[in-house]
Amino acid sequence: MLIVANWKAYVEDGAKAKKLFATSKKLKSTHRSDIVLAPPGPLLGMLAMNNKSSVAFAAQDVSSTTGGAKTGEVLASVYANVGATYSIVGHSERRAMGDTNTTITEKLSHALAHGLIPILCIGEHTRDSEGKYLSFIREELTTALEPLAPKDRTKIIIAYEPLWAIGKTATAAIVPADLAEMVSYIRKVLGELLSGKASARSLVLYGGSVEPENAFLLAKDSGINGFLVGHASVDVSAFSALIKNLG
Numbered sequence: 654m655l656i657v658a659n660w661k662a663y664v665e666d667g668a669k670a671k672k673l674f675a676t677s678k679k680l681k682s683t684h685r686s687d688i689v690l691a692p693p694g695p696l697l698g699m700l701a702m703n704n705k706s707s708v709a710f711a712a713q714d715v716s717s718t719t720g721g722a723k724t725g726e727v728l729a730s731v732y733a734n735v736g737a738t739y740s741i742v743g744h745s746e747r748r749a750m751g752d753t754n755t756t757i758t759e760k761l762s763h764a765l766a767h768g769l770i771p772i773l774c775i776g777e778h779t780r781d782s783e784g785k786y787l788s789f790i791r792e793e794l795t796t797a798l799e800p801l802a803p804k805d806r807t808k809i810i811i812a813y814e815p816l817w818a819i820g821k822t823a824t825a826a827i828v829p830a831d832l833a834e835m836v837s838y839i840r841k842v843l844g845e846l847l848s849g850k851a852s853a854r855s856l857v858l859y860g861g862s863v864e865p866e867n868a869f870l871l872a873k874d875s876g877i878n879g880f881l882v883g884h885a886s887v888d889v890s891a892f893s894a895l896i897k898n899l900g
């Protein structure tokens with residue numbers, strides 16, 4: 654399992670960041686999951702710069718620009734230069750702050766151009782009984798991936814994060830049977846955008862109230878390759894329990 658810890662804007666100081674990093678290194682040495690930390694930018698630089706461990710790092714976002722006179726923007730190349738391996742792109746919280754299909758495609762291209770593996774977030778706002786949420790997911794995947802070269806499409810990790818399940822508790826998250834259905838639907842759509850063999854190799858993650866209580870059951874039999882974990886990833890004991898529960 655690939656566990657991406659999305660620290661969002663929850664972690665503010667270096668001491669807390671160092672503690673979470675040390676905990677992750679220990680967990681990685683004794684458990685099977687691969688751990689990727691996505692701290693706020695400056696903290697990522699602090700931790701990842703001389704990282705020799707097998708815990709990897711992800712940017713939470715990258716700029717859609719290519720640099721120059723763009724105050725406040727952080728380029729994909731900067732994250733790559735300070736030691737990030739991945740970048741989250743198109744998180745619903747970034748989409749709510751202005752990311753569009755166009756900027757998301759630009760961000761994916763910049764991340765790929767600088768060797769970062771993009772983790773593309775998709776997810777419906779609500780569920781309806783006519784299955785409109787399925788067309789919504791198809792649309793999000795297609796508009797993001799279609800402009801990319803076929804070989805680049807194969808490098809992208811998909812994080813399925815239904816908005817209705819984000820930032821709640823385990824009881825409000827998706828149930829395992831519905832997750833299994835979504836994973837096979839996403840793989841079906843990926844099969845249309847990628848060659849058959851490549852889509853079978855794509856990694857699909859789930860995010861939205863993954864906690865120690867539901868991680869194991871969500872992982873079991875759903876076909877998921879890992880999780881994007883928000884609030885439970887910045888609590889040392891919850892994150893430790895979550896990784897331990899996955900074996």
Ligand code: PGA
Pocket residue numbers: 659814818819820821860861862863881882883884885
């Ligand atoms: P959550 O966040 O685990 O707090 O629901 C997940 C995410 O938004 O990536």
